[in-house]
Amino acid sequence: EKGGYEHFMIKEIHEQPKAIKDTLTSRISEDGQRVVLNEVSLTKEQMKEIDRIHIIACGTSWHAGIVGKAAIEQLTRVPVDVEIASEYRYSDPIITDKTLVIVISQSGETADTLAAMREAKRLGCARVLAITNVVGSTIAREADDVIITWAGPEISVASTKAYSTQLIALYLFACYFAQERETEGAKEVPEILNALKNLPAQAEKVLQTAPAIEAFARAYADKEDAFFIGRGLDYAVSLEGALKLKEISYIHAEAYAAGELKHGTLALIIEGVPVIALATQDHLYEKMISNIVEVKARGAYVLALAWQGDQEIGKTVDQVITIPRTLPFLAPVLAVIPLQLLAYYASVARGNDVDKPRNLAKSVTVE
Numbered sequence: 001e002k003g004g005y006e007h008f009m010i011k012e013i014h015e016q017p018k019a020i021k022d023t024l025t026s027r028i029s030e031d032g033q034r035v036v037l038n039e040v041s042l043t044k045e046q047m048k049e050i051d052r053i054h055i056i057a058c059g060t061s062w063h064a065g066i067v068g069k070a071a072i073e074q075l076t077r078v079p080v081d082v083e084i085a086s087e088y089r090y091s092d093p094i095i096t097d098k099t100l101v102i103v104i105s106q107s108g109e110t111a112d113t114l115a116a117m118r119e120a121k122r123l124g125c126a127r128v129l130a131i132t133n134v135v136g137s138t139i140a141r142e143a144d145d146v147i148i149t150w151a152g153p154e155i156s157v158a159s160t161k162a163y164s165t166q167l168i169a170l171y172l173f174a175c176y177f178a179q180e181r182e183t184e185g186a187k188e189v190p191e192i193l194n195a196l197k198n199l200p201a202q203a204e205k206v207l208q209t210a211p212a213i214e215a216f217a218r219a220y221a222d223k224e225d226a227f228f229i230g231r232g233l234d235y236a237v238s239l240e241g242a243l244k245l246k247e248i249s250y251i252h253a254e255a256y257a258a259g260e261l262k263h264g265t266l267a268l269i270i271e272g273v274p275v276i277a278l279a280t281q282d283h284l285y286e287k288m289i290s291n292i293v294e295v296k297a298r299g300a301y302v303l304a305l306a307w308q309g310d311q312e313i314g315k316t317v318d319q320v321i322t323i324p325r326t327l328p329f330l331a332p333v334l335a336v337i338p339l340q341l342l343a344y345y346a347s348v349a350r351g352n353d354v355d356k357p358r359n360l361a362k363s364v365t366v367e
């Protein structure tokens, strides 16, 4: 059942090229110009009415939502709030009949997400769109519209292919929303769709970083702390990298918006602390390099994640892992893979139960 892999998690990490491809299939028009989301019944007129979006989710799905916010806002300029479900439902959220609510849940059964969705409906939101991996789940049944992520069953408690396919679903929706609202950003849609189509093959290439990541994970497996830093979308991916590492390796990890380090956390950067620095956002690259210099000066061991062909970053950091070039906007889909591998190999090196980390359940159906 594990298809020759030692754990479900590593199997599922390797399934991502296919999962991404399956989630894209039949959702791009043949001429590559438009998104086709027949499952979404929201009309053009209804989409034009929407003036605010709330994305609601927990954990890894919430991290996907943070990327979704950036994608939707960039292409449509409609303001998006990304909320943790267990907070949202008790926060007396401001909802009108022009608020579109997007709930993201791999399982479609997470109690807090379901309750938050019901609360949003009760308060009279325009519509609920669910992004889920389980056809017929409670969230899928109660939502007005559903975009299924075709990741296939995810067995490992640590979510991997669900996250990357949630990103794909969010990018597709962002493009669709822009195209139907005929926004300025809609002009970018064909280029984005073309880049999306290349992601499965590129993800396959990123999987080849596994041996280098494994060596790094083994060398640092006895550390008690690690830091993930990035700016913009790299920060969103950092949050996911840190969660994954904590969840299965039990190494304490923090994700930091790189510019925020000097406002406190830099005090924790001492000799030999591993820092994973993401540098895929071109418009933030120089700023990111300065932040890396700051942690290097305190003795951190820096593993950078950068684009293939980056000739600069190696001069500043200790080790570089590269990913093939795509639009910086889509970088999270590729950048998360080495971070998933890192968590996996660190967990294996520490002798943990990778697929069933302590204290956690796959589907959190209690509040």
Ligand code: F6R
Pocket: 058, 059, 060, 061, 062, 104, 105, 106, 107, 108, 109, 110, 113, 157, 158, 159, 160, 244, 247, 362, 363, 364
């Ligand atoms: C982390 C993880 C959890 C889930 C969260 C939400 O690897 O799997 O953080 O993402 O419990 O679950 P779903 O997406 O099923 O609502």
